Amino acid sequence: MKKAKPKKKQKIELLQKETKMNTEPERKFGVVVVGVGRAGSVRIRDLRNPHASSAFLNLIGFVSRRELGSIDEVPQISLEDALSSQEVEVAFICSESSSHEDYIRQFLNAGKHVLVEYPMTLSWVAAKDLWELAEQKGKVLHEEHVELLMEEFAFLKKEVVGKDLLKGSLLFTAAPLEEERFGFPAFSGISRLTWLVSLFGELSLVSATLEERKEDQYMKMTVCLETENKSPLTWIEEKAPGLKRNRRLSFHFRSGSLENMPNVGINKNIFLKDQNIFVQKLLGQFSEEELAAEKKRILHCLWLAGEIQKHCCSKQ
Numbered sequence: 001m002k003k004a005k006p007k008k009k010q011k012i013e014l015l016q017k018e019t020k021m022n023t024e025p026e027r028k029f030g031v032v033v034v035g036v037g038r039a040g041s042v043r044i045r046d047l048r049n050p051h052a053s054s055a056f057l058n059l060i061g062f063v064s065r066r067e068l069g070s071i072d073e074v075p076q077i078s079l080e081d082a083l084s085s086q087e088v089e090v091a092f093i094c095s096e097s098s099s100h101e102d103y104i105r106q107f108l109n110a111g112k113h114v115l116v117e118y119p120m121t122l123s124w125v126a127a128k129d130l131w132e133l134a135e136q137k138g139k140v141l142h143e144e145h146v147e148l149l150m151e152e153f154a155f156l157k158k159e160v161v162g163k164d165l166l167k168g169s170l171l172f173t174a175a176p177l178e179e180e181r182f183g184f185p186a187f188s189g190i191s192r193l194t195w196l197v198s199l200f201g202e203l204s205l206v207s208a209t210l211e212e213r214k215e216d217q218y219m220k221m222t223v224c225l226e227t228e229n230k231s232p233l234t235w236i237e238e239k240a241p242g243l244k245r246n247r248r249l250s251f252h253f254r255s256g257s258l259e260n261m262p263n264v265g266i267n268k269n270i271f272l273k274d275q276n277i278f279v280q281k282l283l284g285q286f287s288e289e290e291l292a293a294e295k296k297r298i299l300h301c302l303w304l305a306g307e308i309q310k311h312c313c314s315k316q
Contacts, residue, residue, distance in 0.1 A: 028058040029113070029282060032082040034103055035095030036064050036071060039117050039271070043092050044074055046272045053272070053279040060088055083110040090282075093117065096181040097188065101126045104141070108133050113140040115278045119190045122183040124303040131295060142278045143298055146270040147191035148198060152247075155264040160199050160251070165227060168251040169234040170196060176217045176239045184312075185210070185221045186305035189237045192247075193301050196235060200227050202300050210312035217241050223308055 033043050040062065047059040061077035062068075068076050082088050083106055091107040093100055093116040101121040107114050108130065120143040121127045134141035147153060172192050182188040186208075197203055206224040213219075218240040225233040251258045280286055 028056060029089045030060045030085075030087045031057045031090045031092060032060055032077065032088045033062040033092045033094060034064075034079075034082070035093065035099075036062050036066075036068070037094065037096075040092070040094035041071075042271045043094055043275070044071060046269075046275055048072065048074070051272055051275075053276040056279050056282070057090065057275075060085070079106075083107065083112075089113060090115065097122060097183045098181050101130065104130050105133065108137050108139055108141065111137060111139070113142075113282060115140075115142045115144060115275075117144045118194075119143075119183065119187045119302065119305070120298065121302070122187050124299060124306045127299060127302050131299075140278070140281045142281055144271075144274045145191070145194055145298075146274050147194060149270045149273045150267045151265040152261055152267075153195060153198070155262070156195070156199060156249075156258075159258055163253040163255055165200060165229070165231045165233075166252045166254060167232045168196075168200075169236070169249065171236040171238065171248045172246070173238045173243045174245045175241060175243055176219065184305070184309040185219060185237045185239070186223070186308035186312075187302075189221075190301055190305055192235060192237070193304060194297070196225065196233055197297060197301055197304075200231075200233065203227060203233065203304060205304060205307045205311065206232070208308045208311035221308075221312065225304075 211220040223235040
């Protein structure tokens with residue numbers, strides 16, 4: 001019964017945050033979206049639609065390397081204008097991962113708040129540096145993690161809580177990604193690592209290997225991790241043309257096993273849910289403890305991804 005209180009308290013706090021967002025905004029933050037691929041297009045759609053958090057945001061335009069003119073009546077503006085405009089107070093960075101660090105740095109230096117799709121950067125050192133810059137500037141730096149807002153993760157969190165893990169594995173398959181644009185597989189696949197850290201706490205790296213057949217565009221990364229209680233966790237990323245996006249998991253506990261993911265429903269509006277969290281941060285509705293815990297988790301995952309890359313590259 002004692003464990004029920006924190007959950008109830010969290011629900012009350014979340015309800016209070018949502019209630020504050022449903023009030024009429026005293027001001028709107030001018031937003032520019034950088035990059036208009038899949039994520040950027042969804043961001044533009046959510047910003048243009050009448051949602052509680054969208055009422056606090058005013059979409060001014062988008063930045064793209066392509067000459068597009070406008071999208072759904074939203075004008076294209078230059079990066080220089082976005083950085084120098086006093087109207088623009090927030091940047092949503094939705095470009096390829098390799099460009100995130102540079103864009104974040106430019107917008108923070110220009111005095112803007114930043115929301116960035118994961119991974120924030122392709123190195124732990126750079127992420128730590130950018131967070132220090134955000135703190136110096138007094139700006140919100142928010143890294144999106146929609147995988148933690150999925151129905152599957154909510155189901156897993158309930159299944160895992162309070163259980164003693166003996167061993168586990170997570171295999172992800174998909175079509176290949178360009179490493180130059182999206183980073184080493186430990187970074188492009190950081191959402192899987194984030195699941196494991198969020199479920200089982202901070203992890204240590206035991207070993208990591210990378211098997212590649214470049215002529216076939218085939219890649220398999222195998223990572224052996226360990227929980228603080230020395231329980232082994234294996235994470236595998238396998239990419240090749242024709243491989244479907246699929247996630248297979250197997251967790252064994254003292255009290256039973258969880259094999260693969262049941263159909264737990266459709267993931268609705270996960271980018272919008274992330275936008276809600278970002279607006280709550282802009283409005284100062286997150287405690288210092290909550291922000292510090294999130295930062296610690298994100299930096300731990302980026303550090304692990306970097307260590308995995310070092311291990312794999314040293315063996316090639």
